[in-house]
Amino acid sequence: MSATGGAARHTGRGTYLSSSTEETIALGRVLGGVLSEGDVLVLTGDLGAGKTQLTKGIAQGMGIADDVCSPTFTIQMVYEGERMPLYHFDLYRLDDASQLEDTGLFDVLDADGACVIEWGEQFADEIGDERVDVFVSRLDDEAAPGEEPPRAIRLVAHGERGERLVDALEASA
Numbered sequence: 001m002s003a004t005g006g007a008a009r010h011t012g013r014g015t016y017l018s019s020s021t022e023e024t025i026a027l028g029r030v031l032g033g034v035l036s037e038g039d040v041l042v043l044t045g046d047l048g049a050g051k052t053q054l055t056k057g058i059a060q061g062m063g064i065a066d067d068v069c070s071p072t073f074t075i076q077m078v079y080e081g082e083r084m085p086l087y088h089f090d091l092y093r094l095d096d097a098s099q100l101e102d103t104g105l106f107d108v109l110d111a112d113g114a115c116v117i118e119w120g121e122q123f124a125d126e127i128g129d130e131r132v133d134v135f136v137s138r139l140d141d142e143a144a145p146g147e148e149p150p151r152a153i154r155l156v157a158h159g160e161r162g163e164r165l166v167d168a169l170e171a172s173a
């Protein structure tokens with residue numbers, strides 16, 4: 001079995017199709033395994049799309065045993081991975097860039113760990129170009145009657161670091 005056993009199906013560069021929660025987590029696990037210090041992922045998608053499920057997998061891939069959930073009220077959670085920390089943000093409740101300073105985001109963006117930011121797209125300018133946008137979307141038109149729709153997961157790199165990350169994922173997923 002490949003390292004990606006059970007992961008979402010590869011449909012193009014940085015693009016995947018997930019048919020279940022487990023497949024999304026398995027893809028996240030592969031992604032977590034190729035992250036390095038300073039990588040920044042901005043997860044973008046509607047409520048319930050699967051951003052936190054993907055993050056659960058990323059945490060597993062970094063060797064984190066804790067159960068990950070959206071830090072909607074605490075804004076930030078830190079998990080100690082085997083190689084480095086995972087900084088997990090949920091910026092859903094923020095509506096102004098001036099509030100970002102208090103979240104601690106700027107302290108960890110270029111630090112000793114990887115950042116996963118849910119609802120970060122509204123602050124793309126502040127987060128900067130060294131990021132990878134990860135779009136998670138429900139494909140409602142492709143759902144079987146009464147079933148959960150599959151999810152499209154698409155990584156879009158900005159800058160060289162992001163391209164290297166997509167390359168690393170391509171090599172293993």
Ligand SMILES: Nc1ncnc2c1ncn2[C@@H]1O[C@H](COP(=O)(O)OP(=O)(O)O)[C@@H](O)[C@H]1O
Pocket residue numbers: 018019020021022023024045046047048049050051052053054070118148149150151
């Ligand atoms: N293919 C899939 N990928 C991810 N989640 C899925 C999938 N199919 C069903 N789900 C369900 O959709 C929900 C996604 O929730 P969550 O990850 O918390 O969303 P978000 O963080 O984007 O608001 C979970 O209940 C999950 O079990």
Ligand SMILES: [Mg+2]
Pocket residue numbers: 051052070118
């Ligand atoms: Mg979430």
